[in-house]
Amino acid sequence: MMNAAIQTNIARLQVMKAKVLAALRKGENYELKTELNSEYKERRKEAVRRVIANMTVGKDVSGLFTDVLKNMHTDDLEIKKLIYLYLINYAKTQPDLVILAINTFVKDAEDSNPLIRALAIRTMGCLHVQEVLDYLCDPLRKCLKDANPYVRKTAVMCVAKVFNLNAESAEENGFVEGVRAALSDSNTMVVSNAVSALAEMNDMAPQRKVWKLEPQSVSKLLTAINECVEWGQIAILEALSDYTPKDEKEAENICERLLPRLQHANGSVVLTTVRLLLMYEKFVRRADLLAQFAKKMVPPLVTLLSSEPEIQYVALRNINIILQRHPRLLSKEIRVFFCRYNDPIYVKYEKLDVLVRICSERNTEPLLNELKEYAKEVDADFVHRAIQAISRLAICYESAATKAIAVLTELLETKVDHVVQDVIAAAAEILRRYPGKFESAIPTLCEYMDYAIEPHAKSSLVWVLGEYSEHINNVHNLLSTCIDSFIEEEDAGVQLAIINSAVKFFIKQPQRGQVLVLNALKTATEKCANPDVRDRAYIYWRLMSADPNAARAVVLAEKPPVELENVDLSPALLQELVSELGCVSSVLQKSEKLFVYKRTEKAGVPRDSDALGSAQPGDLDGDALGASATDNGSGMAGGMNTTTNEGEPELLISF
């Protein structure tokens, strides 16, 4: 009873609250309405400011549309700009009311001040309203031919906006032609905006073939680029990315004229130039030129690493791609990629990837020393990657393996929990890569048996026990301890490793291992809840009792060499990303098909059909490392030719 009463009261209160709030909100808008119609200029101005302030924080002030518009006809440039802004915001929702503003726009487009002419034409384009289009045509035509370049550069951009609204109309009215003509304008800002506008239109409607770069215009643009502001330079460079040189001579010529761009202070000018050089180099055959291009590319790329962290990040992601095209390009510059203590973690990860990539046999030593420092840092994930890198270097270069083992042994001494786990797994991998080489390190490794807690570390170490039992004095004790705690062990991978190692030990030293192996198999078959583990134990048991020689052949079979996980992009994707260097796709290192929505799709909402759009950047590289580590761990533990546990059941069938 009481509860119900309270419930109704609460409900009532909520209704009241909503009403009060609505009244308040209405109150503010009502007040603004009065103010906007005030007879005093200053008060009207203040009211417009408040309207925009409210709009900015997301309050709905669309109800004031007509009142705001009344103030549009003003001499005050600030008010004018604010009202234009208001229009841009609400034009879409109230297209019929926009017509009320048209008169002022058209009048402004003929103002004596070029700033106001440009403002009018720019804003009209931003309204995205079909109705405006008819009124826009005349002013736009005039502005495209305006005497003032500031107005022209704005008008050129406006054509792209009109084209987006109605491509047909833009072409029929000769606007597109006007933009093409603007490519030869005397002012470089008009030229570069024309380039941008044409590229935009091409992109909106490729079938209309709005623009194709001709050799003559390429030459003209390359001259104009010298005088352009940085953004104009980028626009021209972007346009050149879609151009295919007609012959070798032209490609050489373009590349040579592009080289000075590498000296520009804007990193995007630099990176886009590098993109073009890489794209055009397939047309160039002269080896001396190619070598010159490569040489010129290096310093600016390195300098990008002294920029702000965000720029560094994009640069590093792109350098990663460039290196897959030119693996040796930066090998002399390895030191600039060393991590700084205060680098953001995302920069550190990228540096680490690049370091491993550019390392060659000659500089493994300093890099291993450096990686050792990273492995002592606090961020567990970074430490994990650093240790992965150490094992990768060792597996890649035999000459680095000795040093790598020394570094790993040194890291063991830190006794830091997560370091020891990764080090054990990494060391086991190196042992497996170079059979019979680093057996002296095995006893040290085994001293850390108690520290191995993580499944991937523990299964690796147990694998070492079985594989190298002849080199470990107390192997019997160690294995017995493992078997004693077999049931408490939670990870099936580790349990499998224990069975395997026990069997291996028995086959190698039947006398010492007899009791031990029986104990292991008994525990596994009788007490273990996991069917996979039980099955594996049964298989070994039957195999050994049925045919000891077959068992020997299976258990001690030669294992395939450890192979490095391939971290390179597929050739097709690499090709695509090189031609999109600097773009979002090359930062994410995935094809634009995977994250760019079609023009018809609504951005900002999940795609219904597939989950591609929700894929996160970095999925491709980062986590793959971690996953592969555990895979290899259990694969090793299996001690079979197969590398995954999924392959095991087939064995049963073959018997």
Next chain:
Amino acid sequence: MASAIFILDLKGKPLIARDYRGDIPLSAIDRFMPLLQEREDEEGTGLPVLTENGVTYLHLREKDIYLVALTRKNTNAMTLLQFLHHLSKVFTEYFKTLEEESIRDNFVIIYELLDEMMDYGIPQITEPKILQEYITQESHILEITPRPPMAVTNAVSWRSEGITYRKNEVFLDVVESINMLVNPNGNVMSSDIQGAIKMKVYLSGMPELRLGLNDKVMFESTGRTAKGKAVEMEDIRFHQCVRLSKFESDRTISFIPPDGEFELMTYRLNTQLKPLIWCESVIESHRGRIEYMVKAKAQFKHRSTANNVEIIVPVPGDADSPKFKSTIGSVKYSPERSAFVWKIKQFQGGKEALLRAHFGLPSIRDEDPERRPPISVKFDIPYFTTSGIQVRYLKIVEKSGYQALPWVRYITKNGDYQLRMPDALTSGESRLPPI
């Protein structure tokens, strides 16, 4: 290019939103913070480029705000991030500080700037000096309505015509910052010189300037031999006023400068350097205390002096009751950054200095591994460049024919200067004598 630009507060709430293309619903910004936090590290730095549902978010953080660009195309990410940096530069120029408060106070002008700096998502005019000529904080009345500055429509977009000064002067500052990463054993892991030539130009009219440096490549290409040392700069980057094609063809640095202060060029030298200031340290950690001995050495010419040297030595976060003793300078414990700071006002080349520090530690400590920040060093050495670069001449020609005086200063300072610390000695007898 960009579909919209947002300025957000730290919680991700929009302070400013400017929609350029209308092809992304503005509500898409609500997904930015969750997306960023998903992939954030403990210091709160998230990836600068994030994608979800066909929208790419590019951002950078300044104090307590985020600048975010949204796009739905596979656009040039580098360009947009560079643009955001320009945006932050322009705002800082206009409002002195760039933070939530200054954004709120100036939203009208910010909208004006956003309208001028980008059109249909494509960057336009971003030069602060030029913008200030026609977008001002004072409200405009038609009589004095600004017009687009000549510069915007000139061939020279960075300088307006008709500038006059009574006294024509140019100041050149050659500033070299030393980046250094050294291992505890003294091995230099990486080192480079980041040089910059900064100018303050107070010249009338449209002057043509030509700068001569002792550039090795230029000397070699012209067959001249340099008097004294020539410097081989590895990567030179110029302000957009410098004619790049001219430099490419004959290495002349010629330009019409913008008015006032700007950075003419930056360069980099990747030479293996000896640390100018080197600190050798021994750390001993015992139950309940930790001790440091730091020996600093000024490894440059005797006639130079490093000013305002600060050696910042990190200590464990839970260290307390500091005791210091040093041969020169003053030492202060700075618990808020878990470090002590050794300040030496003047440190002459070739000299050595010694410091001893003692801290108490709680007897029960966290088992987790300690962060291992490096020692960092700050300094500036006037009248000295590490690379040996020199300004040979600065020629100034203006059609009115005035005489102008160039002034040149040189200075070397620390850049990112990190000296890694050795591991603390823990076992055995204490080798450091008590303070």
